[in-house]
Amino acid sequence: MxxxxxxxxxxxxxxxxxxxxxxxxxRVRTFLKKVETAIAGGDQTAAKTALVKAxxxxMRxxxxxxFHKNTASRKVSRLSSRVKGMASA
Incomplete structure (x- = not known):
């Protein structure tokens, strides 16, 4: 004490x-979850808008x-590649 x-x-x-x-x-986890649900739902436009907000x-x-800068950058990179991959899938 x-x-x-x-x-x-x-x-x-x-x-x-x-x-x-x-x-x-x-709050950050909530925004990330919105991106995940949009990806799972297959809605690319919603995923893109959610990704921008996330x-x-x-970064805020x-x-x-x-968060550390590299951690946030890694998360954004992985999510954006998944969102981009939705167009081909």
Missing amino acids: ANTASAKKMTRKIARRTAVNKSRRS ESEL AVGKGV
């Missing part, structure tokens, strides 16, 4: 930051420090 005043303040800050990051991560949300999370 924290003994000093600064340590107690840091635990409060960490708890607050953890809650914010958790909601941001959940990419924006992912990167800016806030929730």
Whole structure:
């Protein structure tokens, strides 16, 4: 348990930051899930629009420090290749 005043303040800050990051991560997952459902449904136009929104949300999370830049880029790359592959399938 924290003994000093600064340590107690840091635990409060960490708890607050953890809650914010958790909601941001959940929001990103929701956007990614929308892309996944559009791909599964076979609707390429809906998948493209969902992908644009998901990419924006992912990069916003990167800016806030929730995800690493390479992780977000990898996710966007894999999703966009799946969306592009829908045209040939």
